[in-house]
Amino acid sequence: MLGNFDYVKPKTLTEALEYLDRHGPESKLMAGGTDLLVLVRRNLAMPAHLVDVKGIAETGRLEFIPGQGLFIGASVTVNEVAGSEAVKERYPALAQAAGSLASHQLRNRATLVGNICNASPGADLAPPLLVFEAVVHMVSLLGSRMVPVAEFFTGVKKTVLRPEEMVIGVSLPEPPPGDRSLYLKQARIKGHDLGIVGVAARLTGEKRFCLAMSAVAPTPIRLFQLEQTLNAQPLSPALAERAGEEARRWIHPISDVRSSAEYRTHVAGVLVKRAVARLISGEGTYDA
Ligand SMILES: Cc1cc2nc3c(=O)[nH]c(=O)nc-3n(C[C@H](O)[C@H](O)[C@H](O)COP(=O)(O)OP(=O)(O)OC[C@H]3O[C@@H](n4cnc5c(N)ncnc54)[C@H](O)[C@@H]3O)c2cc1C
Numbered sequence: 001m002l003g004n005f006d007y008v009k010p011k012t013l014t015e016a017l018e019y020l021d022r023h024g025p026e027s028k029l030m031a032g033g034t035d036l037l038v039l040v041r042r043n044l045a046m047p048a049h050l051v052d053v054k055g056i057a058e059t060g061r062l063e064f065i066p067g068q069g070l071f072i073g074a075s076v077t078v079n080e081v082a083g084s085e086a087v088k089e090r091y092p093a094l095a096q097a098a099g100s101l102a103s104h105q106l107r108n109r110a111t112l113v114g115n116i117c118n119a120s121p122g123a124d125l126a127p128p129l130l131v132f133e134a135v136v137h138m139v140s141l142l143g144s145r146m147v148p149v150a151e152f153f154t155g156v157k158k159t160v161l162r163p164e165e166m167v168i169g170v171s172l173p174e175p176p177p178g179d180r181s182l183y184l185k186q187a188r189i190k191g192h193d194l195g196i197v198g199v200a201a202r203l204t205g206e207k208r209f210c211l212a213m214s215a216v217a218p219t220p221i222r223l224f225q226l227e228q229t230l231n232a233q234p235l236s237p238a239l240a241e242r243a244g245e246e247a248r249r250w251i252h253p254i255s256d257v258r259s260s261a262e263y264r265t266h267v268a269g270v271l272v273k274r275a276v277a278r279l280i281s282g283e284g285t286y287d288a
Contacts, residue, residue, distance in 0.1 A: 005048055020164045059075040131201070135172075137170065147160055153220060
């Protein structure tokens with residue numbers, strides 16, 4: 001049976017933050033509810049208060065400003081991200097990851113911010129945010145702070161967020177000209193499932209690789225050491241081969257209902273090799 005909780009839908013940020021200030025530890029913020037309500041229905045989360053963020057006007061902002069970059073508010077749905085021309089053009093890996101998340105119906109409710117706040121190791125939108133060096137914007141009545149997404153995740157389903165804090169959005173710097181990126185995901189089925197492994201790969205205009213993965217460690221990870229190795233070598237097909245082999249050294253997958261650790265390790269190498277090869281061959285630019 002569903003537990004009892006108060007449901008509130010504040011219209012302003014101040015109203016929401018005051019509510020969290022009073023009831024933070026017993027409250028849960030809710031965006032699309034596609035993670036949270038599954039837990040509530042199973043009594044795995046029993047908040048006394050559900051605070052719906054989707055009524056707060058400023059959280060609906062999805063805006064690209066040339067010279068500044070992209071801002072994605074906390075209520076922006078995954079379908080809005082996947083369909084945004086600015087995202088497809090400047091951040092293809094993010095558009096592809098968003099398009100790969102669950103089904104169209106679910107993406108109409110689910111948000112990018114909910115995806116990272118849920119902090120699943122398999123969160124599809126985390127790897128592209130990691131390679132684009134996104135920053136998470138958090139607010140509470142005490143003030144605001146910004147944390148690089150690489151420092152946001154602290155463990156399985158854990159983040160740096162405090163109970164009285166709310167994420168209002170995520171910002172991504174504008175990629176310089178010549179930037180290419182893509183997202184590859186292996187899942188048991190198409191739609192309705194978290195990935196066995198997800199890989200975001202980016203090759204900047206200065207020919208520097210950025211790589212990040214989901215579902216291969218307790219948190220989504222950026223592969224800084226592997227990037228260093230790749231960035232010290234000339235671009236060549238052999239580099240893709242090496243990337244795939246070396247990627248397996250830097251990950252710590254587990255076995256679960258979706259995959260054995262061994263299969264994850266194998267797939268991780270295959271996807272990294274494929275992603276690097278495709279970027280070298282010129283893929284990853286915007287093709288509307
Ligand atoms: C059938 C199904 C398939 C799925 N497939 C995928 C998939 O392929 N890939 C994938 O990555 N995920 C998948 N998911 C998980 C889920 O849909 C996503 O993680 C989604 O992006 C969560 O967004 P939401 O807005 O629904 O979050 P919610 O459920 O509303 O919230 C998730 C968490 O974030 C917190 N939160 C929400 N907003 C804020 C905020 N503004 N500030 C602070 N904390 C906040 C909530 O308190 C909660 O802990 C799937 C889920 C289902 C049910």
